[in-house]
Amino acid sequence: MVRALIGVDLTVAKGEFVAVMGASGSGKSTLLHLLAGLTTPSEGTVEIEGRDLGKMRDRELTLFRRRRIGIVFQAYNLIPTLDVEQNICLPLLADGRRREAKSRLEPILATLDLADRRKHRPDQLSGGEQQRVAIGRAMITDPAIVLADEPTGNLDSAAGRHVCEILREACDARGRTIVMVTHEPSVAVFTRRVVVLKDGRCVGSFETDRFDHADELAAEYQAMSSAEAAGAEV
Ligand SMILES: Nc1ncnc2c1ncn2[C@@H]1O[C@H](COP(=O)(O)OP(=O)(O)OP(=O)(O)O)[C@@H](O)[C@H]1O
Ligand SMILES: [Mg+2]
Numbered sequence: 001m002v003r004a005l006i007g008v009d010l011t012v013a014k015g016e017f018v019a020v021m022g023a024s025g026s027g028k029s030t031l032l033h034l035l036a037g038l039t040t041p042s043e044g045t046v047e048i049e050g051r052d053l054g055k056m057r058d059r060e061l062t063l064f065r066r067r068r069i070g071i072v073f074q075a076y077n078l079i080p081t082l083d084v085e086q087n088i089c090l091p092l093l094a095d096g097r098r099r100e101a102k103s104r105l106e107p108i109l110a111t112l113d114l115a116d117r118r119k120h121r122p123d124q125l126s127g128g129e130q131q132r133v134a135i136g137r138a139m140i141t142d143p144a145i146v147l148a149d150e151p152t153g154n155l156d157s158a159a160g161r162h163v164c165e166i167l168r169e170a171c172d173a174r175g176r177t178i179v180m181v182t183h184e185p186s187v188a189v190f191t192r193r194v195v196v197l198k199d200g201r202c203v204g205s206f207e208t209d210r211f212d213h214a215d216e217l218a219a220e221y222q223a224m225s226s227a228e229a230a231g232a233e234v
Helices: 028-035 058-068 084-093 098-111 127-139 157-174 214-226
Strands: 017-022 069-072 145-149 177-181 193-198 201-207
Touching (some): 017 157, 069 127, 084 127, 098 127, 127 145, 127 157, 145 157, 157 177
Parallel strands (some): 017 177, 145 177
16 A cells, blocks of 8 residues: 555645645645545545635535636546537536636636637647646636646646646635646745645645745755655645
8 A cells, every 4th residue: 555645734724825745746735635535544634714625525526626626637527529618618617617618718718828729629638738727727707716737738838837826816806725746846935934844744734935046945845855755844
């Protein structure tokens, strides 16, 4: 058995923008899947908005996730048979909110620079375009919580910065709570706090506001992740 996460004790406040950093295999995606209720922890609990995800019935959890959480998967998880518009609108259409889907789609296509790809299926898109569709699908419900797994991993620096600005705006202007996995210090500087995972343990966290440059954040991250993995409550 692989113990992907061990004794992680993480609290994220409402309206926080948190980055999760750590080496490949340190448990970042596993942590995000636990927060989304897509994986059940073998020990411990996950509570969101005062509700224990482990105590919800499947249907209840599905609805809770659809209405409260937007998830950007590391591997996008787009539906191959649906085009860009249908993939982005899926969380609203699944909820019978056709009119909202119609009104929210255009601004999302425009912001993510996907308007001229609207009728393409995922296999007709570049990696970066697929990633932007995944971001659009997560954002179309304007969810209270956004869980994004390396959402800029396949984007060039300008597009990546733009996505960071969209997330930052959701947090600053609309009080959304965002947990974003990234290994790029230039992306993590957009967040307020960095949580560092190492070998499945949380080794600490630090605020980003004292850093003017990504290099300084990178140095702090390196120092924290090279320390012994003891496990910290963050
Ligand atoms: N379903 C699974 N069954 C068994 N082991 C798993 C499973 N999912 C993940 N793991 C293992 O758990 C560990 C953490 O995986 P995880 O995907 O969370 O890493 P990560 O930090 O997201 O890495 P990356 O940066 O490469 O995406 C890895 O060693 C991985 O091999
Ligand atoms: Mg991962």
